[in-house]
Amino acid sequence: MALKTEQFCLNIGPAHPSTHGVFRMKATLDGEVVVGLDPVFGYLHRGVEKLAEQRTYTGSIPLTDRLDYLSSMSNNLGYCLAVEKLSGIEVPERADYLRVIMAELQRIASHLIAAGALLNDCGAWMTAILYMLREREKILDLFEMTCGQRLTYNYMRPGGVAQDVPAEFMPTLQKFLASMPRYLKEYEQLLVENEIFLARTKGVGILPKDLAINSSASGPVLRASGVKWDIRKNDPYSIYDRFDFDIPTGQIGDCFDRFWVRILEIQQSLRILEQAVQQIPTEGEVASKVPALIRPPVGEVYTRIEAPKGELGFFLVSDNSIAPYRCHIHGPSLLNLTALREMTLGWKIADLIAIFGSIDICMAEVDR
């Protein structure tokens, strides 16, 4: 006898532990199988782009901290690069190195959270993520001794950074770099040899290469689908052309690949950090002379950086006043969600949570 079934709409979020913030998914289910998905945004919309139009160029830096709050340093960097390009400001060499060191530490911190949160979503509640948080804590300590903050750093400025790092920064950083490979091995043993984790992520939520490009995905999500595209290599900004590192890519673009690409990227970030620590000039200016109120010439500029979650772009239009005429922020999280529907259709509802977790988004950046 054929069972008569009826489709059923389940509202996941906005306040659900697995939605990483306030995100709502209207999932249409047939039994346990997802047959339709409609994402709903906007619960964290603060109008950052409009606010930036009312502030001076320097005054918008704290706003960028609050985009993707797990990678504030990268957001600072992207914004400052845009202002510098627009107004032709030079950056001293030591500041360039400090920026790269901060951005790569931030990438490691963000990827650790991404990997840990995926484990949380797969049901390993709080065990795995505590290992990740242990190392992230050391990075946050480094940031704290640099600028006094642990989440919203407000550290970079057009023309350099706010202040030099304290004397104990470099020894602590070197100690961290020396200890990290051992911890990465520990994650490998903990996770990659874990059968339950493999069963939950291998072959689940595949994002094919063509769709990844067509849906404008970027960052680890794009690379996990096998596209070798990293803005640090393909369109180098700041001083990234001085470092030797590889772009890890995935095989098929499933949840496991997205997780594994992040772990491999941590290794590459460590390589960049080791080179940066060796090359950085031991003393020198960390900020160039910049007028208190920046008045860039009329024009428009778009700069992009490889933030931990993907391409982060800032589009600034100047009308030669002290505030931007238009400030558009292109965040990777929103676009990485575009293909969520295609990735989840046909999978069970428990897989939907794992697939969503593997994308690694930050709602503050999606809603802006």
Place this chain on the structure above:
Amino acid sequence: MTVALSSREVAANIKSKFPDMTLEVTDQAVIVQSKDLPAVADYLKNSPEMDLSYLTDITAVDYYHYFEVVYRLNSINKNTSLVLKCRCYNRENPEIPSLTSLWRGADFMEREIFDLMGIRFTGHYNLQRLVLWEGFNGYPLRKDYL
């Protein structure tokens, strides 16, 4: 390093492909009329000599007497990029053809512009507000709002 394609050369290519089109060119961008946008975008995306198949950003700027929608196209294989623009002079009812049939990724970006700038993308399969709620009055990123 990503090579920004010369907008004048690309405009000449488009001209030779579509002789009847009127184009504007600046040093940074190719500006097409909104009725020509789908054809030009299709050519840039699918022709092997252009191969600009990776759309990374769409945004819009309000210049009071017109809206300017800015498309950023990239070629992953050739590592080239191009800025394509389209202007909308009707402030009461601005309309531009949607590119969602070419790029899946245009979906949320066009919805965001519709939401905050009030430009209608004709042919979009689900043109609803993205971050503000249904029934919100006005379009906040327009210069005459506040």
